[in-house]
Amino acid sequence: MKGLGAPIEAPRWVTHLLVPAINLALALIMSGLLILALGEDPFQAISILAYGAFGYPEAIGYTLYYTTNFIFTGLAVAMAFHCYLFNIGGEGQAYLGGLGAGLIALAIGHWPAPIVIIIAIMAAALFGGIWGFIPGWLQAKRGSHIVITTIMFNFIAAILMTYLMVEILIEPGQQAAESRDFESGAFLPRIHDILALIGIDAGHSALNLSFVLAILCSVGFWFFVWRTRWGYEIRTVGQNESAGIYGGILPSRAIIVAMCISGALAGLVGVNEILGVHHRLLLEFTAGYGFVGIAVALMGRNHPFGIFFAALLFGALYQGGNDLAFDMPSIRREMVVVIQGLVILFSGALENMFRPRIEALFVRRAQAATAAE
Amino acid sequence: MAASDDGRIVSPPTDAATPPALEVIGIEKWFGTVHANSNVSVRVAPGTIHGVIGENGAGKSTLMSVVYGYYQADSGEIRVNGEAINIKSPQHAISHGIGMVHQHFMLVDTFTVLENIVLGAENGRLLAPSLATARDELERLERDYNLEVDPEAIVGALPVGVQQRVEILKALYRGADILILDEPTGVLTPQEVDHLFRILAALREQGKTIILITHKLREIMALTDEVTVMRGGEVITQVKTAETTREDLAAMMVGRTVLLRVAKGDAHPGEALLEVESLSVVDRTGITRVKDVSFSMRAGEILGIAGVAGNGQSELLEALAGIFPIQSGHIRIKGEEISSRTAEASRKLRAAGVAHVPEDRQRMGLVTSFEANESGILGYHRNEKYNGRVLMDYRATIADVGRQMEEYDVRPPLPRLRTGAFSGGNQQKIVLGREMDRDPDILLVGQPTRGVDIGAIEFIHRRLVEMRDHGKAVLLVSVELDEIMSLSDRILVMFNGEIVGEVVANQANEQTLGLMMAGERQPKRTAANS
């Protein structure tokens, strides 16, 4: 072929910033059209949404509270993706994570707060990790397709939790299947309380210290995936299993490690929900967060930086969506789920619709520039 | 059919007034930014065998795919029997009598021969009548062209030579007058190649036109009437085969005079570094790929393993490299036995000074989506050189791989560039650099110059000989007999999983090696005839 140099590729910012932005824009345009079809004004909807997400301190707090969950599930899906595994089991892993945190809280909630919290976080990660380990092990050792097994484990987790809550953990004399309230040792402090200590009035929201945990996890994620040998091995197996075997890496180990960490990350949702917000064990606190994680990971291209912003976007959609459903009664909360699906569609499945053309555009421009030299 | 002075089979000269069976004029084809075909024009006379020769990436396969309708040219004209045609699809091409026999067979392994032949050429919605018609036609074709095949055999279970016949029958069944064969002899033994050539000659006798795409000079000289040389996406020349020589063609292929042999001094072998004893390797489907193989390799020698692809060399190489499980037998490196638990074995081998350049660099030796520096430490990524206690030392990695790239002439020597952005030859040099830079005592090498341009081939061959001169042991597995004969000090031939012969390199010739590659065991030397 002509030339000994490397073929010209599109600049990195195009692939990692422009293309995702365009995909997102398309998803939002389609959503806007849908809102129009439902008889509402999409621009008004967007402004209500934006205000509902960021317009006042409480809103920001709630947005970030949702963001926390989405960072956890987004990182979880991304970790699995790095080993080319589709972890659809975020829901179940989050559920189990909450169970783990809740059990610790119920058992030792009277101990001093920092100790309880730390042990509870470890329990959440452990339980979530186990729920990720099993499908991971099945894929690695038995070749069971992880997509189906993780979906099955979502259902099994829900059934298991229902059984546990209704038969065992329920607070006697109660209608709802919920446990007793935790003692204060198991309470994760709310951010607005902390800010109040230094004189900032941040309203009253569910945002709690698990947000900090999420940021820490994001940083740790980056180092683990790109700057440790375990991350290197996971990525190698994910990109090219034969090369991994050649390089002395056991694919089964990489798969299992990736799935354990993935499950553990998703399990931390339980820390946010159970220790940070509800302060008791209850059903259905995962509310589809596991699936949002898929959208977040795809949009964020499996990188913690992108995941943070994608999580923030969805946090805004959820919080703003609540306000929207309130102000525009004809649009139900599930609208956010539709947007989620559209984002996954455009960022994931239809990603190849525009990316090659946009990249080719930039490559042609670069070629013309070098030809002119 | 006439025979020329040196015994080659040629066809009688064609009438100047008959139009070419196939003519392409000014074909242009881009793949993204790659200019695969640039102003390509070729004329193929009817009733001839026309060769198209060029290295990997010269554009010959692309050209033929355009002719066959698999791709559409960006511009240019195609004429069949003088008539300009716009070939929009393979079906369109076959309706004009152009049939293609691919390098990688286009067969459905789970179907029978009959089902494969009928696929796409069925008559009617129901299958039964199509199969009946095909069965009858197949009998006729087999008689006319001597192409024996069992219609009910499952294709996946057939030997490669027979599968190729199914491919040819597919084209003939659809009424092809022009047959294009793309690198047809890559997986055949010399004897199967001869059989194929006889089939092609028979086809030519019946008036078919054949286009033979190859990179093997030997085939061009033996079989073709005319040859077109391609390089870098362009046609360099089109000549009558009788009026040119191997050296001329090779020179035109690469654009400069090429040393077909590597200059090397004598070997001075030392102690045995690698000992293989009664090694047997079974693949995942239960087939024994390596049967009871024993040999040893000494320091300061290049041991070549010759054989047609698929006779167990690949499995042998991977077993020695610790990435394929051993069923029975022993492998000893410098006297120490290596266990068969794969990941551990591979690591232990590297620690013991064994390096492995795999046969398929893209599938196994590199991760094309990684930056070059990450590919450059594959297999050694756990070394102290690149690691702290928890984190990896990115800067040390970049520095080290950058140095390797300079030393091994990787162009461009940019460790942060994506591995996939490098050309085939440079990727191979990255792998070689990585493995040879460890100063291993034993180097296991598979197909070191596959898909590599001539300049890089020379470089790689020189480095391998250098290693041997420094007292290292090199095990070379290659399907290119030229390479084996040129580099090796000793040659082992593998056939059907066994070693059927051992030859000292300077006593080897292609005929005896070819026979062994086809299964003829080397006669055992007894006291009487030694």
Add this chain to the structure above:
Amino acid sequence: MSDAITFIVLMFDAMLRVSTPLILAAFAGMFAERSGLVDIGLEGKMLGAAFAAATIALVTDSAWLGLVAGLSVSIGLAMIHAFACVTHNGNQVVSGMALNIMVAGLGPVLAFNWFNQGSQTPMINEAARFRPIHFPFADRLADIPVIGEVYSEIISGHNIIVYLAIGMVPLAAWFIYRTRFGLRLRAVGENPEAVDTAGISVSGMRYRAMLVCGILCGIAGTYLSIAMNTFFVRDMTAGMGYLALAALIFGKWKPLPTLLACFLFAFSQALEARLQGVDIPGVGIVPVQVIQALPYVLTVLLLAGFVGKAIPPRASGIPYVKEK
């Protein structure tokens, strides 16, 4: 003894009704998978069809128009999946998930917007449902022990879709193994390059496979909302699409074994309803959750290879891109 037989007969009857959507969905998946496409979106197609069928059946009081609506939606979704995966080589798992999630959200949104009854549609009239078809003499033969019960309960008295689902097996087998379409379909799933060079459009085959998939899912979804029930409610498919996929794998992508796998799963679901609160000698009362979890656990065990190995079509899940 005759109680036991009646129990079994009723169980089989329930099993047939419950397995119908499963069978249709599994065969829908079969056509897709055989062509080399992974379709996780069976769930979404069924749900979408269920919603459309319930809505149109409500508005027009006609079951058949409801079916048409269900088919349209399901085929539309199937075409989007084909567009993303075949034309644009998108990731097939992601595309399936995306469509599932979109439909899961869209159903309640539209239901609420149009009918204002939470996330379900209003109940439809009997007239707008598919009614059971009674075979001749079913009533009179009902009293004959065993044979009569079998005839009147299991064989007769189902609506037309159930019979269609059972008839699926010979129909699909014939289609896949004895027609030109079937030959090409199988070829595309094993070696798309061979098909391409034979002059057959790989995309065309895959689109057609998705069309069949869409049709079958459409029937399945329609059955759920207007034959088996009388309305649409959110998440009414409850994982059935995934179970269908599992049954397909269990059945090794072949018609008859897949049918049997569907029966097995449906049987366990029918069992759940019957065994609630029932005291089994020696075991006690089985928590309803155990039976609820049974299909999912069975699927996992199955996939773990404790019930044999399954080799999918070779090209399954790999987008077809022309090699250079």
